[in-house]
Amino acid sequence: MSTATQDIQAFTQQEYKYGFETPVETETFPPGLNEDIIREISARKREPKFLLEWRLKAYRHWLTMKEPTWANVKYPPIDYQKIVYFAAPKGWKKGPKSIEEIDPELLRTYEKLGIPLHERERLAGVAVDAVFDSVSVATTLQEKLSELGIIFCSFSEAAEKYPELVERYLGSVVPYTDNFFAALNSAVFSDGSFCYVPKGVRCPVELSTYFRINARNTGQFERTLIIADEGAYVSYLEGCTAPIRDSNQLHAAVVELVAHDYATIKYSTVQNWYPGDKQGRGGIYNFVTKRGKCLGKYSKISWTQLETGSAITWKYPSCLLIGEGSVGEFYSVAVTNNYQQADTGTKMIHIGPNTRSTIVSKGISAGHGQNTYRGMVKILPGAENARNYSQCDSMLIGNECGAHTFPYLEVKNPTARVEHEASVSRIGEDQIFYCRQRGISTEDAVSMIVSGFTRQVLQELPMEFAVEAQRLLSVSLEGSVG
Amino acid sequence: MLEIRNLHAKAGEKLILRGVNLKVGAGEVHAIMGPNGSGKSTLAQVIAGRDLYEVTEGEILYEGRNLLELSPEERAREGIFLAFQYPVEIPGVSNLYFLRTALNAIRKHRGLEELDVMDFMELVRERVKLLGMNEALLERPVNEGFSGGEKKRNEILQMAVLEPRLAILDETDSGLDIDALKAVAAGINAMRSPERAMIVVTHYQRLLEYVEPDFVHVMADGRIVRSGDKELARELERQGYAWLEEEAALAQENRS
Ligand SMILES: Nc1ncnc2c1ncn2[C@@H]1O[C@H](COP(=O)(O)OP(=O)(O)OP(=O)(O)O)[C@@H](O)[C@H]1O
Numbered sequence: 001m002s003t004a005t006q007d008i009q010a011f012t013q014q015e016y017k018y019g020f021e022t023p024v025e026t027e028t029f030p031p032g033l034n035e036d037i038i039r040e041i042s043a044r045k046r047e048p049k050f051l052l053e054w055r056l057k058a059y060r061h062w063l064t065m066k067e068p069t070w071a072n073v074k075y076p077p078i079d080y081q082k083i084v085y086f087a088a089p090k091g092w093k094k095g096p097k098s099i100e101e102i103d104p105e106l107l108r109t110y111e112k113l114g115i116p117l118h119e120r121e122r123l124a125g126v127a128v129d130a131v132f133d134s135v136s137v138a139t140t141l142q143e144k145l146s147e148l149g150i151i152f153c154s155f156s157e158a159a160e161k162y163p164e165l166v167e168r169y170l171g172s173v174v175p176y177t178d179n180f181f182a183a184l185n186s187a188v189f190s191d192g193s194f195c196y197v198p199k200g201v202r203c204p205v206e207l208s209t210y211f212r213i214n215a216r217n218t219g220q221f222e223r224t225l226i227i228a229d230e231g232a233y234v235s236y237l238e239g240c241t242a243p244i245r246d247s248n249q250l251h252a253a254v255v256e257l258v259a260h261d262y263a264t265i266k267y268s269t270v271q272n273w274y275p276g277d278k279q280g281r282g283g284i285y286n287f288v289t290k291r292g293k294c295l296g297k298y299s300k301i302s303w304t305q306l307e308t309g310s311a312i313t314w315k316y317p318s319c320l321l322i323g324e325g326s327v328g329e330f331y332s333v334a335v336t337n338n339y340q341q342a343d344t345g346t347k348m349i350h351i352g353p354n355t356r357s358t359i360v361s362k363g364i365s366a367g368h369g370q371n372t373y374r375g376m377v378k379i380l381p382g383a384e385n386a387r388n389y390s391q392c393d394s395m396l397i398g399n400e401c402g403a404h405t406f407p408y409l410e411v412k413n414p415t416a417r418v419e420h421e422a423s424v425s426r427i428g429e430d431q432i433f434y435c436r437q438r439g440i441s442t443e444d445a446v447s448m449i450v451s452g453f454t455r456q457v458l459q460e461l462p463m464e465f466a467v468e469a470q471r472l473l474s475v476s477l478e479g480s481v482g
Numbered sequence: 483m484l485e486i487r488n489l490h491a492k493a494g495e496k497l498i499l500r501g502v503n504l505k506v507g508a509g510e511v512h513a514i515m516g517p518n519g520s521g522k523s524t525l526a527q528v529i530a531g532r533d534l535y536e537v538t539e540g541e542i543l544y545e546g547r548n549l550l551e552l553s554p555e556e557r558a559r560e561g562i563f564l565a566f567q568y569p570v571e572i573p574g575v576s577n578l579y580f581l582r583t584a585l586n587a588i589r590k591h592r593g594l595e596e597l598d599v600m601d602f603m604e605l606v607r608e609r610v611k612l613l614g615m616n617e618a619l620l621e622r623p624v625n626e627g628f629s630g631g632e633k634k635r636n637e638i639l640q641m642a643v644l645e646p647r648l649a650i651l652d653e654t655d656s657g658l659d660i661d662a663l664k665a666v667a668a669g670i671n672a673m674r675s676p677e678r679a680m681i682v683v684t685h686y687q688r689l690l691e692y693v694e695p696d697f698v699h700v701m702a703d704g705r706i707v708r709s710g711d712k713e714l715a716r717e718l719e720r721q722g723y724a725w726l727e728e729e730a731a732l733a734q735e736n737r738s
């Protein structure tokens with residue numbers, strides 16, 4: 001065996017950097033799920049009645065559903081009665097609060113994660129909603145944004161302060177009947193972010209939510225709802241991490257986006273949940289439903305994701321292209337290393353005329369990682385002159401990983417133009433040797449080759465996060481070669 | 483500068499180099515010729531440290547040190563450069579970025595400051611002009627979609643920027659049109675210096691018209707079977723390699 005192959009097998013030496021645990025006292029519900037638990041969550045959050053009713057309907061529907069098995073991922077059965085459905089730092093009170101009221105331990109946590117919440121150290125040009133286990137602990141820049149009429153707050157706060165907006169849009173893109181995990185989320189969702197950008201307003205800063213799972217045996221079920229009214233623009237980014245644990249934890253989120261006429265929503269994800277160790281123990285099950293509705297004419301929704309974490313990722317950020325001339329985009333880099341599994345992709349449903357969609361997916365598999373792209377492009381009869389371009393590239397590092405591509409195509413209108421390109425490449429021993437012969441170390445060679453492979457996607461990330469993304473990518477592949 | 487003694491190397495079970503001896507001094511240019519499959523590229527790659535090949539016998543000394551102990555990147559940083567017979571494509575990585583990363587890795591090793599983008603660009607522009615290269619190639623991904631000739635010229639550009647002490651050029655003249663050949667030869671000649679040695683692997687006398695070698699060696703069946711001066715190259719051009727077989731047959735006869 002050549003040493004190049006040995007190099008390649010030596011992949012992940014780098015430890016997960018965000019694996020620390022915050023020593024805060026946590027108040028948790030007993031594990032298990034029933035109507036009382038749901039009522040209790042809702043009461044804790046002082047929710048309006050319609051929301052409790054909606055949760056209960058979702059729960060009753062969930063009871064009739066079966067966990068899906070079609071994804072190309074393997075995991076032992078999940079016992080939903082063993083999961084804790086609500087955890088919050090002790091003394092947590094709902095509603096906006098000044099930085100001084102927040103437990104310093106929590107502030108330190110976010111600082112360690114590179115997300116300072118203090119006024120003086122904040123990231124320039126970014127407003128952050130910090131979600132810790134089941135609750136939002138702080139939202140920055142709120143006042144400044146509200147001068148523009150932009151609402152950016154935790155979901156709980158929105159339910160209380162803007163019930164009519166929540167009632168109107170919640171479940172309008174992802175109904176609770178949509179799928180097993182969406183139904184579960186609708187019943188028990190804890191917190192998440194809410195954003196509304198009014199007519200004609202261009203949100204001047206990046207909005208960002210940072211999700212942190214801290215408590216043990218706790219599921220995280222957040223719900224995000226973003227609405228861009230006529231002509232509005234917003235760019236939103238979510239980041240996520242969790243401590244190292246040897247048991248698996250469930251994360252089942254729902255994200256709904258609504259874009260009205262001429263509105264644009266750019267939604268970026270840097271997902272770095274704990275991926276499990278080198279033997280595949282522990283890690284987050286990331287089962288997420290994300291969907292955007294291009295409701296208005298010439299509206300646009302663009303998904304960009306960098307998925308480096310989680311033991312298992314199951315997610316398909318999708319676009320319903322309803323408005324005439326609306327545009328859907330999906331740019332994705334998914335990395336699986338060690339024993340990680342990812343089944344991810346997108347659905348582009350062309351409903352209105354002249355709708356366009358672009359899909360660029362880059363899968364990287366190393367170690368024993370399994371990476372599946374699953375994408376659907378559907379052109380309905382009314383989608384006159386619809387166009388789609390899809391490109392799915394896979395890169396393999398080493399010989400024990402796998403890449404799989406399942407493109408589904410359904411065209412019901414003969415004027416549609418659909419293009420699909422796919423490629424599989426391996427980081428070649430020849431490429432690495434070429435770099436080394438020029439004096440570049442193996443490690444740097446791999447990160448250079450990978451960044452070349454993913455450039456097209458990463459350049460879609462907001463500037464503030466592109467550098468971080470690049471670094472994260474090389475860390476998650478560190479040790480994969482050499 | 484370089485001394486190869488009784489070098490044997492194999493790939494898998496196949497023995498390719500069967501006792502190569504070669505001495506290269508500073509300032510010298512050596513040409514290596516020989517039929518297809520005789521082991522020229524293998525020799526070049528073994529010197530550069532490719533681990534597809536296992537050295538089973540013999541040694542390589544470089545500036546008095548045991549070269550075989552060094553990793554490929556250490557050899558590169560110590561001044562060994564190989565212009566590949568088949569340059570490798572690296573999609574999405576700009577040629578400039580690649581070259582700057584390489585140069586800075588080498589400079590760092592030598593205790594020099596890393597070059598910033600401005601200084602680096604100045605250096606590259608100057609070398610590009612010297613080689614009559616198309617500047618547009620700098621922004622493109624490394625070798626991706628380059629024509630055969632462009633790839634070869636790009637190798638020479640890398641050499642000109644990295645300024646090695648020992649440059650091994652593996653068939654850098656193959657597939658070049660007349661103008662490109664002249665430009666490449668000019669690039670090589672501009673790099674000739676009393677401190678620098680070159681090993682030029684070629685099939686053609688033509689390159690050697692422009693780049694005059696101090697020594698010419700013929701490789702056959704994993705050995706250097708004949709050495710001489712540039713006259714030897716002319717002779718090969720006239721006669722081909724048929725005489726090798728005769729010699730081999732003779733050797734066989736003598737043994738029995
Ligand atoms: N990695 C390898 N595995 C197996 N055989 C190899 C390998 N590399 C080279 N060889 C064999 O070794 C022999 C010498 O190859 P090499 O490329 O060194 O020849 P060359 O003299 O450079 O030929 P050319 O003039 O065609 O470039 C050939 O028979 C080749 O097939």
Ligand SMILES: [Mg+2]
Binds near residue numbers: 522567653
């Ligand atoms: Mg060769």
